Amino acid sequence: MGRKVLHWTLPVYSALAILYLIFPIGIIIWFSFNNTHSRFNFVWQGFTLKHWKDPFQVPGLLDALKVSIEVAAISTIIATTLGTMMALAMVRYQFRGRGPLNFFIFLPLATPEIVLGASLLSLFLFASRIFSLGFETIVIAHVMFNISFVVVVVRSRLIGFDRSLEEAAQDLGANAWTTFRLVTLPLIAPGVLSAGLLAFALSIDDFVITNFNSGSTVTYPLFIWGAARVSIPPEVNIVATMIFVFTVGIAIITVLQQRRAEKMASVRPEQEAIAV
Numbered sequence: 001m002g003r004k005v006l007h008w009t010l011p012v013y014s015a016l017a018i019l020y021l022i023f024p025i026g027i028i029i030w031f032s033f034n035n036t037h038s039r040f041n042f043v044w045q046g047f048t049l050k051h052w053k054d055p056f057q058v059p060g061l062l063d064a065l066k067v068s069i070e071v072a073a074i075s076t077i078i079a080t081t082l083g084t085m086m087a088l089a090m091v092r093y094q095f096r097g098r099g100p101l102n103f104f105i106f107l108p109l110a111t112p113e114i115v116l117g118a119s120l121l122s123l124f125l126f127a128s129r130i131f132s133l134g135f136e137t138i139v140i141a142h143v144m145f146n147i148s149f150v151v152v153v154v155r156s157r158l159i160g161f162d163r164s165l166e167e168a169a170q171d172l173g174a175n176a177w178t179t180f181r182l183v184t185l186p187l188i189a190p191g192v193l194s195a196g197l198l199a200f201a202l203s204i205d206d207f208v209i210t211n212f213n214s215g216s217t218v219t220y221p222l223f224i225w226g227a228a229r230v231s232i233p234p235e236v237n238i239v240a241t242m243i244f245v246f247t248v249g250i251a252i253i254t255v256l257q258q259r260r261a262e263k264m265a266s267v268r269p270e271q272e273a274i275a276v
Contacts, residue, residue, distance in 0.1 A: 032237035039231030055238040064223035072203035075142035080196040083150025117212030133215030146199040157191025
């Protein structure tokens, strides 16, 4: 009886939890079609597609979105590259300082964003001869907190990695770089892609740390924060909907690729021989 109740309650609980998380996003998407006649898009006044015809007609919106995408792309590439190499080193090698490095990797995850933002601002002001608050300092700040997330995601993928595949490649004459490029990287690619997607989402969505270190540069979250004091047009909801749909599409591709890689990794040489 208890198992039957659990069999029905767990899916219902999961569905309610997912619905709770998706409901605010659904409201954002729904109000992108609102035929509002006021400065604030808070009250439903009718369905219309007119705002979707030119979603970037609000002055400054497109420029802010471009800045956010550029910052997210650059910081994601740097953080994913450095984080993947750090994860490989921490999982596969024993070296002096490995314990403290683990601590410092998790430190940004546990530190409140307002503390990180204020600390980075102090650092950039101290090194004002080298850095001036703006695009560069935003990228550096985003790389700093994104590296921790990348290391955690890629590291979890590497822990269950079958090293015998690399050993087989080296036995067949492949050097270290060839083994990494043709064996290791394709198998951990779903984890690396997931880490990159997470870093991109965190970067393009960040407000607190960016607000401390942006100077005169305006990103998309900063633009919304500034516009909210004057007006919130439906175009803001439209751009948010575009970002959400793009992120979900990439996430679906990542999950499918990860399942494919897991199937490939689970196939043993004996099974391949039998199949042939």
